[in-house]
Amino acid sequence: MAELRMVVCCKQTLDPEAPPASFKIDPSGNRMTLPSDIKPVIGQYDEFALEAALRLKDSGGGTITVLSLGNKLVRDVIKKSLAVGADELVLLEDPSFEDSDSWSTAYALSLAARKLEGFDVIFCGRQSSDMDSGQVGLGLAELLGLPVVTLARKVERIDGGLKIEQVIPDGYQVVEVPTPAVVTVTSELGNLRYAVLKGIMAAAKKQPIIWTPSDLGVDSTEVGAAGRKLDIQRMYQPVKEARCEIIDGESSAEAGANLATRLREAKVI
Amino acid sequence: MEDKTGVLVYGELAGTKLAGTTCELLECGRRLAADLGQRLACVLVGEVSDTAAAEAAARGAATVYVASIPQECAFDGDVHVAAAAAAVATAEPGIVLLGHTPLGREIGPRLAFRLGAAVSTDCIDLRIDPDSGKLIMTKPVYGGNALLDSVAQTAPQLATVRAKAMPTGEPTAENTPNVVHLSFEMPTTRLTITDRVQEEVEGVKLEDAPIVVSGGRGVGGPEPFTTILQDLAAVLHGAVGASRPACDNGWAPEAMHIGLTGKIVAPDIYIAVAISGASQHMSGCAGSKTIIAINKDAEANIFREAAYGVVGRYEDVVPAFTARLRELLAD
Known part of the structure; x- marks a missing residue:
């Protein structure tokens, strides 16, 4: 079989x-921020996708090209993909890519x-890991x-295609798909490996x-904001009233027993 | 595009009946259609029984589109997308609603891209803007740390809706459904399913359990899920769930995973044991009537979500809690 040529789409996101309590919406009302000392990351699900390729x-060998779209992407964040073993990193990077939605992202990635x-x-x-939309792979x-094939937890190569274990409710199914194909990966596949020093140096x-x-x-x-099909009206954080009634006791065990008594009094149980 | 009217619900079947999420969608669709002064329709794909079509009508669908597909295609996304696209082409709706279910998560975005339209996924609220007549779609973002209201520039306006986020509604008197059979070209098969493995869940089904006891990263291993937590659940006739870290560590099977990418539950009582209360987890249980938290960290986010809490080691708290409950419930 010829070498497998793989593409992995990785998005730089705020650290989920x-x-x-550290997630704050900026005054414009449509952008989320974190304190500047919390570095962005490669989206956690995109890391699982990269691990599947690795x-x-x-x-069986092969090459991995990582695609990432955005503006002012942080090099040591996004180059982690090279450090763990990707061969090539292609950035769709330009001010006009900012504020993309799922449509304009998938469109630009499809051209790439x-x-x-x-x-x-x-x-x-x-x-x-930021918008939780789950659209780009399907759109591509x-x-x-x-x-x-969505929600892959295991991917193997077979003649002419891939054999994939796909997560379904309360189980999984085995799906064979001819290549070229798009595969979306879920957390059950497992975490991205750590980079080793040699990989970091090469990257x-x-x-x-x-x-x-x-x-x-x-x-x-x-592309970007101009290519959107979905308009953001407002992003906001509902105020939660913390009204938890803490049940005490002389010991943790007594507090546990008191909790039962209190729930009975309150007719919760 | 302006002449597209009405609300189309992409229904799902549970045997001969409608799936619970579909009942929620129909109730939501009925409300939106009423606000717009338009009609509600439903498309059902599969081996569609008369019972299911009648139920859709009783829940407000003026027209029920039926796309019959053989059982062996029931899990083929390509077939479902083609059927959904055929229903949209026939009904020409202004709004299309799908469940944010294993099927809807795939079909919603694929249908949107195929139609050249936008979709908002995992919505928890939908309403009509009285000024523009457009659909305002609310979805949690950043793992549940914020909500986003968005409006589509394109037609039809598509949304997938989170399970248990909206009321189920009641069927009205039996209507004779106005059934329209859809004909569409079956796509060439691209995927081959060679095996399908589903675990039989013993006892109360997690999604339906009135009481759920859930364990998180803080329980520290697999054993408490079958002992301390199981004992508590047994006394309350409830089911045991788990957070994602617990499942990722292999302490509990994925079938027990509650959260943004797992199951959505909305029991009367949700007991979170050694769960920090990350937004991603709360996405799966925020609809619970009463949340009870047991955690050794008084600063844990779960105490901002819970109505009752105990700060302490769960190994000490839970057995005493269970024992007292057993006494109280025996009276």
Whole structure:
């Protein structure tokens, strides 16, 4: 079998593991911020997608191109993909890519995939770690006319395609799909490996390839904010009234017993 | 595009009946259609029984579109997208609603991209803007740390709706459904399903349990899920769930995962044991009537979500809680 050519889409996002209270909406009312000392990350689901590609490369060889779209992407965040074993990093990076929605993101990525030519599989995370929309992988498949398998927890290469364990409610199913195809990956696949020193050193020497809208053959009105089909009206954080009644006791065990008594009094149980 | 009117619900089947999420969608669709002064329709795809079509009509669908597909295609997304696209082409709706279910999560975005339209996924509220007549779609973002209201520039306006986020509604008197059979070209098969494995869940089904006891990262291992937590659940005739870290660590099976990417539950009582209360977890249980938290960290976010709480080691708190409950419930 010829070498597998893999593309992995990785989005730089705010760190979803940051403490909930640290998420603040900026005064414009449509952009989320975190304190500046909390670095952005590659979306957690995109990391699982990258791990899926790395495992295929481990077992049968192949090449991995990481695609990332945005503006002013933080190099040491996004180059983590090279440090763990991706071969090439292509950034769709331009001010006009800012404030993309799922549509304009998938559209630009589909043009980039066409430009890459000859790929066998595009891996995406099941959803982004910021908007949680779960659209880009599916949109790519539709725009490129490719079959798609969602929620992969295991991916193997077979003759002419891929064999995928897809998560379904209370179980999984085994799906065979011919390549080229799009695969979205879920957390059950497992965490992205750590970078080793050798990989970090090699990544430091590699420069990402930068593509702007004109490299993709479109003008800036078709991408980013201008290419959106969904208008943001408002982003907001509902105020939660903390009204938890804390039940005490002489000991933790007594507090536990008192909790039962209190719930009975309150007719909760 | 302006002449597209009406609300179309992409229904799902549970055997011969409608799935619970579909009942929620129909109730939501009925409200939106009434606000717009337009009609509600429903499309059902699969081996559609007369019972299911009648139920859709009783829940407000003026027209029920039926796309019959053989059982072996029931899990083929390509077939469902083609059927949904055929229903949209026939009904020409202004709004299309799908469940944010395993099927709807795939079909919603694919249908949107195929139609050249926008979709907002995992919505928890939908309403009509009285000024513009457009659909305002509210969805949680940043793992539940914020809500986003958005409006589509394109038609039809598509949304997938989170399970248990909206009321189910009541069917009205039996209507004879106005059934329209859709004909559409079956797409060439691209995916082959070679095996399908589903775990049989013993006892109360997690999604339907009136009481859920859930364990998180803080329980520290697999054993408490079958001992301390199971004992508490047994006394209350409830089911045991888990947070994502607990599942990712292999302490509990994925079938027990409650959260943004797991199951959505809305029991009467949700007991969170050693769960920090990350937004991603709360996305799966925020609809619970009463949340009770047991955590050794007094600063844990879960205490901002709970109505009752105990600060302490769960190994000490829970057995005593269970024992007292057993006494109280025996009286």
